[in-house]
Amino acid sequence: MQRKSHIDTFGAVALVVFALHLGFNQVVIKVTNGGFAPVFAAGLRSLGAVAVLLLWMRLRGIGFQVPRRAMLPGLISGGLFALEFMCLFSALDLTTVSRASVILYSMPVWLAIASAVLIPGEALTPVRAVGLLLAMGGVALALLGRVDVGAGLLGDLLALVAALCWAGIALCVKITPLSEVPPAQQLMFQVLISAPLLLLASLFFGDFIRDVQPIHVAGMLFQIVLVASLGFLAWFWLMSIYPASSVASFSFLSPVFAVILGWAVLGEDVGFRVWGALGLVAAGIYLINRRPRVAAVRI
Template identity: 65%
Template sequence: MERKDSMDAIGAVCLTAFALHLAFNQVVIKVTAGGFSPVFAAGFRSAGAVLVLLLWMYLRGVSLRMPRNALPWAVVSGLFFAFEFLCLFIALDLTAVSRASIILYSMPVWLALASSVLLPSEGLTLRKTLGLALAMGGVVLALSDRSSGQASWTGDILALLAAFSWAGIALLVRVTPLADVAPEHQLIGQLAISAPVLLLLAPLFGPFLREVAPIHIAGMAFQIIAIASLGFLAWFWLLKRYPANSVASFSFLSPVAAVIFGWLILDERIAPQVWVALVMVAVGITLINRKPRQRAQVGGPG
């Protein structure tokens, strides 16, 4: 596969489509919760995605063998993955899609903060510091608004914990032997660990089924096939084909689109304060991910 030194039109279209895809999934999770309890839905999604991914790997002739030194870290990554989606699915059951998405997609903020401490080569520049301040201010503003639609302190805090867990996974992939593991193995490890953990925890959160209807089954199938297995593989493909900083620069689109989808599809009422928070987070993420032009032209991951 040819590695690109910069973003091209095909990559921009694919990344825009993927960002919209992820944003729409926030609405799907919210709707699916009408038929399945959140933690059971998260576990069932991981279990179904394992089967889809195993079939995909078999058809592609991809070995399941993972380097021995990476196995413990794969387990840790899977536990982070389980905790992330336990928090996210409950959050979306309790609070509005717009609120949860703004908070969840603040992940690059927490990743940048952790990287500046753990990775000396990635210290905070003035531009990154400004981006962090803007995005963190946006998160605080979103948390402080209690008037816009469905709002829950528990849901908001869980969305924030999901963002922390997501940042933890990204950091593990960079500073542990998982950095040398193929994307398929990273993903199958996360899914295979999270599925039993979430399904074992599910009884603690009430009955598995609510009022199941065809739309809920369709939503679950969408999450299993289009998000948790093939969707995440598409993301890994984009990361391998294009510079990481260019790929990351599109991450601001997901919270923007999620807020708009929540407004259009779920008729969520979005207060002006939430729109301001959204702009602050989106601009902050862009500043954090943006690289100076002369460095971006060198090529390779950022």
């Protein structure tokens, strides 16, 4: 498909559907945790994604050759990927989809702050600074608005660590030779390295299996095929067609859909504070992504 200078009708519909897909994924993870222990489930997902990606790359004639200078950044991104999903799957086991999604999708905030410090020419504009303040206010409202300070708060904090790891991966791609590696190989680095790390870590988190039912198996297959492998490749396909800043501007829809689906599908109690935090984070993400920048997505 030819490169385009703006988002057309097809692109807009595809990006809205993709954002809905990501929001629904948070619900699927929480449901899947009912059958599989969270860290073990994250490891299974990465392991399954390795198989799907190998098959897809073989069918497309894509090799796994990468520049030697990209190996270390690739290993680092794989380690961050493992930590991100260990935290995210555990967070969704402890807190609600709505709260975890609002906090997770604050990632552009931490990426923008790190980029402003580490990358020349990435200084904060007034608009982006306002976006940062709005989104950080949303995260603070979500964290400080929690009444209980037990497992739920731990889940919120784990979601924040996941967001920081996601930002770390995106920053790694921006400032290291990993940026020279095609998307399929970048993803293979992440799932190939994270699979053994997560499965090994799962040994320290109790039983692997809880009460596996067909819905949990279906949820795991959904994540492996439609999210962790083909979904991520679809995102990069859209990135290859449309401007990065325009694609990134749709990212604020993912936490919106996640909160709505958490309420509609799981019956979560979404209070005023969560809606307020969601509004602040979504507005902040939109403002941060208004100018051209490297966009990243974690699904």
